[in-house]
Amino acid sequence: MAVAYLGKENGVPVNLVSKLMHVDPSFVTTHSKLLEKNGHLRRKHCASDARVVQMTLTAKTRKRLLTLAPQQQALDELASEFGASGSSEFITKLAAIRHRLEKVRRQSGSGLPKTKRTTVRNDAR
The missing domain is CATH 1.10.10.10 (Winged helix-like DNA-binding domain superfamily/Winged helix DNA-binding domain)
Structure with missing residues (x-):
């Protein structure tokens, strides 16, 4: 870009x-x-x-970027709503969330927090 x-x-x-x-x-x-x-x-x-x-x-890349222009414009509009300091704060919060999710993934080994397993039975016959 x-x-x-x-x-x-x-x-x-x-x-x-x-x-x-x-x-x-x-x-x-x-x-x-x-x-x-x-x-x-x-x-x-x-x-x-x-x-x-x-x-x-390359021509291939220029063509691809043209197809992405509407999406880029939408992202630019979203970013402008935050302003300079707001977008920085938002990015910092996203990074903190990512860090926490990675920590949970490492601790559980599966990417999701471990939970108590329950069995669901269907008694309707």
Whole structure:
């Protein structure tokens, strides 16, 4: 999405994407290679500086993103209802819930809390 957002014709350099996403450039490099392998992205070295890798979306990916646009718009509208501080608080709460669910899963081994087993009998004949 960062490559689509920045949307330059000649491609987007890895370092620019990493700055936008607030991640290390090695993270972008690793994941862009996976996306390239799956046919979602093209990576090529810059003509003026071979150290710089430019990334562009493939036609397949652009087409797929267009089909997802209505869903993305709905998510953007939902996020805007929270505002900047509200969405951060919501994300923090979701992370806490996830942590608790993972803890329960580890403790029970099945993903659900252990409960007392009961037998239901059907006596209607």
